[in-house]
Amino acid sequence: MNKKVLHIFGKMDRGGAELRTLATLQPLSDKGIDIEFCSLSGEQGLLDNEIKAAGSEVHLCRLGLLFPIKFVRLLRQHQFEVVHSHVAMVSGFILFLAWLGGVPQRIAHFRNTHDAANTSFIRKWRNRLLHGLIDRFATNILGVCNAALSIFWRPDWQLDPRCQTIYNGLSHQALLETKATFWQENNITNHEPVMLNVARMVEQKNHLFMIRVLAAYIEQYGPINLALLGKKDDKIEQEIIALAQEHHCLDYVVFLDVQPNVYDFLTHADVMLFPSLWEGLPGAVIEAASVGLPVVANDLPGVIEIAQQLPCVHYLSVEQPITLWCEALHSAVTSHKNEREKHHNTFKDSSFNLNQCVEALYAIYQ
Numbered sequence: 001m002n003k004k005v006l007h008i009f010g011k012m013d014r015g016g017a018e019l020r021t022l023a024t025l026q027p028l029s030d031k032g033i034d035i036e037f038c039s040l041s042g043e044q045g046l047l048d049n050e051i052k053a054a055g056s057e058v059h060l061c062r063l064g065l066l067f068p069i070k071f072v073r074l075l076r077q078h079q080f081e082v083v084h085s086h087v088a089m090v091s092g093f094i095l096f097l098a099w100l101g102g103v104p105q106r107i108a109h110f111r112n113t114h115d116a117a118n119t120s121f122i123r124k125w126r127n128r129l130l131h132g133l134i135d136r137f138a139t140n141i142l143g144v145c146n147a148a149l150s151i152f153w154r155p156d157w158q159l160d161p162r163c164q165t166i167y168n169g170l171s172h173q174a175l176l177e178t179k180a181t182f183w184q185e186n187n188i189t190n191h192e193p194v195m196l197n198v199a200r201m202v203e204q205k206n207h208l209f210m211i212r213v214l215a216a217y218i219e220q221y222g223p224i225n226l227a228l229l230g231k232k233d234d235k236i237e238q239e240i241i242a243l244a245q246e247h248h249c250l251d252y253v254v255f256l257d258v259q260p261n262v263y264d265f266l267t268h269a270d271v272m273l274f275p276s277l278w279e280g281l282p283g284a285v286i287e288a289a290s291v292g293l294p295v296v297a298n299d300l301p302g303v304i305e306i307a308q309q310l311p312c313v314h315y316l317s318v319e320q321p322i323t324l325w326c327e328a329l330h331s332a333v334t335s336h337k338n339e340r341e342k343h344h345n346t347f348k349d350s351s352f353n354l355n356q357c358v359e360a361l362y363a364i365y366q
Contacts, residue, residue, distance in 0.1 A: 002034045003365055004078065008085040008094050012037055012045030012058055016283040017086050017111045017144070020168040020357075022047060025054055027358040033365050038074070040067075040087065068097055075101035082365055086111055088152065089126075092133030099137045107140040107364070110148040113301045114278035140364055142166050144281040147301030164364070167305075168281050169357025170290050172348045175341065176267045183225075183268060187254050192223040193333045196269035196293075198262055198284040199276065201233035206275045206298075207240050209318060213273065215247035217326045224333070226273070229256040229265055266291050271332040275318050275325075276300065289313055290347045292340030294332035296325065309350040312343040 005028075012018055025035050035056055039045060042062025051058050061071055075083070075098060083098035084107040085091035091108040098106045134141065141163045143149035149157040149165065157163040183194060195214075199205035207228065214226045228240075232255065244250035259265060266272070272288040274297035281302040288295050289310040297303045299315040307313040314328050347353065 002032045003082065004034045004036070004080045005082040005084055005365060006059075006075070006078070006080040007035060007037045008083065008087055008091070009037060009039060010087060011039050011041040011043055012047040012051060014046050016168065016280070018045075018047055020170075020283065021086070022051065022054075023169065023171070023354060024358050024361060025051075025056055027354070028362060028365075029055075031358075031362050033362065036078070036080075038071075040090075068100075071097050072101040075103055081105060082107065084109060088112065089130040089134070092130035092137070095137040096133050105139050105365070106137055107142060108134045108138045109142040109144070110152040110280075111144045112278070112280040113145065113147045113151050138162060140164070142364075144168060145302045145305045147305065148280055151301075164360070166357060166360045166364075167351045168283060168286065169352060169354035170283075170286055171354045173263055173290055175291060175344055176263060178268055182264070186227075186256065186265075188225050188227065190223065190225070192225050192252070193270040194225045194227050194268070195271045195273045195329060195333070196227045196229060196265055196288075197273050198229045198265070198287070199274075200231040201228075201236040203236075204277050204279075205230075206277050206318065207236055208243055209275045210273055211240060211243045211247060211249070211253070213275070213322055213325050213329070214244070214252060215249045216322045217329060218249055218252065220323065220326050221330050223252060224270075224329075225252050225254060227254050227256055227265065227269065229259055229262065231258050262287060263291060266293050269293055271296060271329055273329065274298065274303075277318070279303070281306070285313060286310075286352050289343065290352070292343035292347075294335060294339075294343075296328045296332060306352070309352070310343065310347060312339070312346075 007021055038059045038061050040063050042060045048058045059074055080103055082105040083103045085094040086109045095106040143165045146165050149163055217224055244253050266288050272293055272295040274285055276298055279300050279302050285295050285297055285306055289312050295313045297315050299317050303315050307315055
C-alpha cells in the first residue's frame with residue numbers, strides 16, 4: 001500500500017518552493033509515495049490545475065476559527081501518514097494538529113533564510129511559542145539549505161538528529177541549441193551581450209540596483225543589454241524606466257514579462273545578474289547554473305552554498321562598490337563559451353540534481 005503525504009503551503013502559486021515540490025510528485029509516486037497538497041489561504045492557486053492533471057489533489061482549508069476541526073477531519077478522512085509543512089513557524093501549529101489527528105510522521109520544512117515580516121514584541125513571542133510546538137511535535141526538521149536551519153531552527157542544528165538539509169532539485173537539462181536570431185525575436189535588436197535577471201518585480205529582487213550596475217558597466221566596458229524576465233509590477237516598472245532614463249541607459253533595458261520556457265533565455269544569455277536582498281535557496285540561480293550560465297549574485301547564505309558546488313556562481317555583497325560588480329560581470333561575459341559545457345556537467349553530480357532530492361525525501365518518508 002502506498003504511503004500518503006500531505007504538503008502544506010499558503011497557496012499553490014508559482015513560487016520556488018511550490019514548483020520544486022511539484023517536481024517531486026511523479027518521481028515519488030513511482031516509488032509508492034502519494035502526494036497531495038493543502039492550501040491554507042483557502043484559495044485556488046495557479047498550480048492547482050497542473051496538480052490535478054498529474055493525478056493529485058489540492059485541499060482548500062482556510063485558516064480561521066474552524067480550521068483546527070476541518071484540518072483534523074481532513075487528515076483522518078484521507079488517512080495521511082505524513083504531514084510535510086512548508087509555512088515557516090506556523091508549521092508548529094500545523095504539526096500540533098497533525099499530532100492530534102494521529103499522523104505518525106510530522107515534518108517542518110524551513111524554506112527561507114530571512115523573515116521579511118515585522119519583528120514586533122508580539123510576533124517574537126508568537127514565534128517562540130510556535131518554535132516550541134515544532135520542537136515538541138516534529139519528527140523531522142528540514143532546511144532548504146544549511147543557513148535556513150541555522151537561522152530558523154538553531155545554530156547547532158547538526159546536534160539535533162531530526163534535522164537535515166535537502167536542497168531543491170532540478171532535472172538535468174540537455175543543453176539547447178542556440179539560435180542566432182533569438183534576441184532579435186525578443187525585442188533586443190542590437191548585437192551586444194545580454195545579462196539576464198529572472199525574478200518578479202518586488203522590492204526583494206532589487207531591480208533598481210540592476211539599473212545602477214547596467215549604467216556603470218556601460219560606462220566602464222561598453223554597451224550591454226539587461227533583460228528582465230518575470231511578472232511585472234506597474235509601480236516598480238515605472239521606477240526602473242525613470243532611473244534608466246536618468247542614467248541614459250533605457251535603450252539597453254528590455255522587459256520580457258513571464259515566459260513559458262525560461263531555459264531558452266538562460267541558454268542564450270551571457271550572464272545572470274542576481275542581486276536579491278534575501279532568498280532561501282534561489283531557484284533562478286540553480287536554473288542558470290544547470291545550463292552552465294555564469295551567475296553574479298548577492299552573497300546570500302543560499303547563494304554561497306550553491307557556489308560551493310557549482311563554480312559558475314560568483315557572489316559579492318550589494319554593499320560593495322558597483323565597479324566590483326561590473327568587473328565580475330565583465331569577467332563572466334568574456335569567459336570562454338566552452339566553460340558552459342563543463343559547468344553543465346558539474347551540475348549533474350551536484351546536490352541540486354532532482355534525483356538526489358527525490359532520493360533524500362524518499363528516505364525520510366520511509
